[in-house]
Amino acid sequence: MNGLFFHFFYLFVLGNYQESLLYETMEQNFLPKENSKEKYLLFKSDLISEFHSLVSKISDIKSISEKIILNEFGRFLSTKLYEMSRGSIDPSWNYLQFLENIENTIHEALRNSNSSFNPPILKVTRISDNKVVMSYDSPRRLEYLALGIIQGFSRFFKDKYMVSMSKVDTPNSEISLFEISIANTAETTNAKEHSQNE
DSSP, rough: OHHHHHHHHHHHHHHHHHHHHHHHHHHHHHHTTTTSEEEEEEETTHHHHHHHHHHHHHHHHHHHHHHHHHHHHHHHHHHHHHHHGGGGSSSTTTTHHHTTTTTTHHHHHHHOOTTTOOOOEEEEEEEEEEEEEEEEEETOOOHHHHHHHHHHHHGGOOEEEEEEEEEOOOSSEEEEEEEEEEEHHHHHHHHHHHHHHH
């Protein structure tokens, strides 16, 4: 998480929760001042506690749960991330194939854009032809942001999908598991052919 992340959050808040107090809150935290060292420049490293503080403040002002804010921001962020990585995304991939390659596309693009960017490692396990499980294990505790990003990426694919989230406690952390499935490809193809023949 670095300044680029906060810049996208700034755009998200100003575009979705327009209110004078929110403008002031965001400007105080994001816009560099003459006597500052521009705290949120792109090379600045992890600022997770400050991000959670901002989300909490917005939640209080707007009476919206933090989970909803994080999820909505994730959906917003997914478009920015996809656009940044478009050149490394195989256009023949379906939604699940794309998710299997997030480390080599989205996260690789982020790391290349700035060496201080440290996205969480996402482990994706193929369960069947139409199902994968993605594990999210990060001390940042942004699983609802991750859920929103996963959901947001789906807009770039034609597959109909379902996603569920569960949590597993381990001795050292709490892991979030996302089970993502798409409609059976053969069934979808057959349905289209049947519709065209009618």
